[in-house]
Amino acid sequence: MKDILSHLFIPQESNNHRAKVLHHKNIFIFVVAFLIFQILFTQFKNTYPQVLGTTTDISPTKLLYFTNIERAKNNLNPLTLNSQLSSAAENKAKDMFLENYWAHFSPTGVTPWTFIKASGYNYVYAGENLARGFSDANSIVQAWMNSPSHRENQLSQNYTDVGYAVEDGKLLGEQTTLVVEMFGATPQSLAASKAKNTNSKAEALGTPNSIKPITGSSLLGATIKKPALNSSFTSRMVIFFLLSFFLLLFVLDAIFISKRKIVRIIGNHLDHTLFFCLIIVFVVLYSSGVIL
């Protein structure tokens, strides 16, 4: 057993002074095997999403909760979930999927205010934040908070109400979870908000579960998926493990060859090591969430 492992992973005479798994034939076999694995992984993910799928936990109530936490931190009145704004957000989300665009203004020139007006919400102030490709509500709110223009909407004193739509669909060729957040204030709600005692801000915050959701067709449901295995995390771990495995082999190879002073005509292992190290940086930092 020890000899087999040594033959596979340590450069020595039996493997022509190069780890057997790093021989060209074996790297080629790995490439083919990985391609097959990728096809099977995708097939399995599509066929059994309850077993292997993307874990998402996004709901209007959680989005509202995390938004109001940020507002409370900044001593602002909490926003109220409004069914008309949620209806406007829902129609905007549907329009984005239908017209296949990722923008505040549709290709045909329809503005966010068109959807708000159509919902019957009589606004004096209105705003819109968009997000896609996130897996949980808190990450979305944090991404908005980290962007100055979105943060301005999140923390605006001009808004008293908010509406959300959370919908899955195919946008720009990618399957994604789209979140539309629409802010607004009516003359009445704005006057009431100004008169409100600021001491009640903390009390009004509650918890994600204590916020009563708006019922009815005007509010799109939450996207909460909890498969047995999170495909996003699994993919990241698989690649991280394989990259680390190759890096270890390159480093071992370099150490043994330099120790034994063996001259070989092969590719430069430092190149491969640097290349894979930079891919590891990508593995660690990559996430697909986008805001607009």
Add this chain to the structure above:
Amino acid sequence: MINKEHFIYYFVLITVTFVGIFLLLQKNLSLSTHLAVALMITFFYILWGILHHLINHSTTLKIVLEYVLVGAVGFLFINFLLQNVI
């Protein structure tokens, strides 16, 4: 000991790959653009590696094949992440 020629080689390799990875981390690009960037990083890696050996007069078909295979592994890993990680 790394001489000046090697230093420049590795500096360019790291810089270009790093810029490529930076582009891959940009969230407002489409999946097809990300894949195109990943493909460009891979091609650069293969060509730069071969060029390095050409300068040292040590290029063989076996070495070219090795860079192609390692580049293919790198590209497959990036592609797998782009397709599956959110």
